[in-house]
Amino acid sequence: MIILHHLNQSRSKRIIWLLEELDVEYKVIPYHRDSVTFLAPPELKTVHPLGKSPVIEEQGKVITESGAITEYLIAKYAADRLAPALGSNDHLDYLQWLHFAESSAALPLLLKTFVAKDGAPTNFLADYAEVELDKVMGYVNQRLEGKRYLVADKLTGADIMMSFIVDILGKFGLLERYPNIAKYAQQLATHPNWQKAEQLEVQYG
Numbered sequence: 001m002i003i004l005h006h007l008n009q010s011r012s013k014r015i016i017w018l019l020e021e022l023d024v025e026y027k028v029i030p031y032h033r034d035s036v037t038f039l040a041p042p043e044l045k046t047v048h049p050l051g052k053s054p055v056i057e058e059q060g061k062v063i064t065e066s067g068a069i070t071e072y073l074i075a076k077y078a079a080d081r082l083a084p085a086l087g088s089n090d091h092l093d094y095l096q097w098l099h100f101a102e103s104s105a106a107l108p109l110l111l112k113t114f115v116a117k118d119g120a121p122t123n124f125l126a127d128y129a130e131v132e133l134d135k136v137m138g139y140v141n142q143r144l145e146g147k148r149y150l151v152a153d154k155l156t157g158a159d160i161m162m163s164f165i166v167d168i169l170g171k172f173g174l175l176e177r178y179p180n181i182a183k184y185a186q187q188l189a190t191h192p193n194w195q196k197a198e199q200l201e202v203q204y205g
Ligand SMILES: N[C@@H](CCC(=O)N[C@@H](CS)C(=O)NCC(=O)O)C(=O)O
Pocket: 007, 009, 010, 011, 012, 038, 039, 040, 041, 051, 052, 053, 054, 064, 065, 066, 067, 102
């Protein structure tokens, strides 16, 4: 049985649709946004420290990120129906579109939403950015406690993706605030190919 922790008016709608397509047994636990802040209720933090939705639970595993949930569930239950064959060109396109929706496509729309709310007496955008940054990076910092890498104690694609986020934190001078991320940044920098990428980036201008 899959459990979906669903927040109203959220990305979690993707997962409801997906679960319906999969024809698997599932249960939805609904949560409702605060009518003033539009944030999720604190109960969601008992499911996962970020307190965001969607989150699914399956066989004791707690899984977040709508893109990862979609990739995981389709690979497990509908690889033959909802994804092109692994290794095909279509599969490559599939991966790009799947991640595009939560990255390149989402960012400008989120900014537009936030800008629309800005100008309010609370100076919404600046406050929101600070609070969210600290929430998300605090979480990463905590997950890196005693670890050299994000997953499986070895370099993976997850670290390569995260390295750019670490770079931006460094540019804002924020690494001191997150000691485990600072250590992680040093660890990533020990990789000869990370160093090569630094040089190549400069070389490419
Ligand atoms: N990248 C995450 C984003 C999760 C996220 O930000 N969810 C929003 C709903 S769309 C949320 O829970 N917001 C409430 C809050 O931050 O308190 C995903 O794709 O699942």
